Amino acid sequence: MNTRVPPSTTALPLRETKYRELEQYPEFGSVTAWLRDVVSSIVPNARMSECEYWSVVCLPAGEPDDPRKPLVSVHAGNMAVAGMFLDLSDGQRSLAGYVRVSGAELEKASGSTREQLAAHSPGLSFIDEGSVVSVVWSDEPAAREQFEALPWRAPARALVTELMRGGRNSWADDHCRQIARFAYDD
Numbered sequence: 175m176n177t178r179v180p181p182s183t184t185a186l187p188l189r190e191t192k193y194r195e196l197e198q199y200p201e202f203g204s205v206t207a208w209l210r211d212v213v214s215s216i217v218p219n220a221r222m223s224e225c226e227y228w229s230v231v232c233l234p235a236g237e238p239d240d241p242r243k244p245l246v247s248v249h250a251g252n253m254a255v256a257g258m259f260l261d262l263s264d265g266q267r268s269l270a271g272y273v274r275v276s277g278a279e280l281e282k283a284s285g286s287t288r289e290q291l292a293a294h295s296p297g298l299s300f301i302d303e304g305s306v307v308s309v310v311w312s313d314e315p316a317a318r319e320q321f322e323a324l325p326w327r328a329p330a331r332a333l334v335t336e337l338m339r340g341g342r343n344s345w346a347d348d349h350c351r352q353i354a355r356f357a358y359d360d
Contacts, residue, residue, distance in 0.1 A: 192233040193352040201269055205245050205258055206356035212248060212256045213357035216330040227338040229349035246353060249345035251337030269313040277307040279329035295320040
């Protein structure tokens with residue numbers, strides 16, 4: 175009788191063992207749902223450009239002293255354009271994340287300045303990085319509601335499109351195909 179023996183995780187590439195680790199997290203379903211929403215919203219022609227122009231990294235390295243543990247990050251060009259992390263501060267587990275957007279396109283889509291957006295969305299953090307703005311959200315209901323009300327998708331897509339035009343994704347070697355398959359609806 176031929177019985178297939180599952181491979182030892184020690185023989186797998188690091189990105190595959192990281193995927194298997196993430197798969198055990200109770201937040202795995204939330205991570206994959208978020209990934210599907212983000213990739214379908216901001217990455218043009220995602221199937222054809224996967225790995226070469228955009229990638230997703232599973233359990234990327236974080237700062238050792240930071241209570242936030244990165245779960246996934248989405249990259250285009252040489253930039254992390256979105257990410258989700260597990261916030262372990264205060265001894266509790268809660269999800270949080272960020273998306274980077276074109277600052278000019280965000281102001282255009284919302285009809286507000288960055289300062290006005292920050293004032294009207296106190297549950298979010300807006301980090302001005304010049305022409306790019308990082309919008310950071312937490313899993314608190316008010317913050318999630320404010321994030322969903324923010325017109326972030328088109329400004330994020332504009333940024334990703336511009337980064338993809340600039341050339342190859344610099345994180346392609348760390349791309350995790352196992353988690354990337356959750357970016358698609360089928």
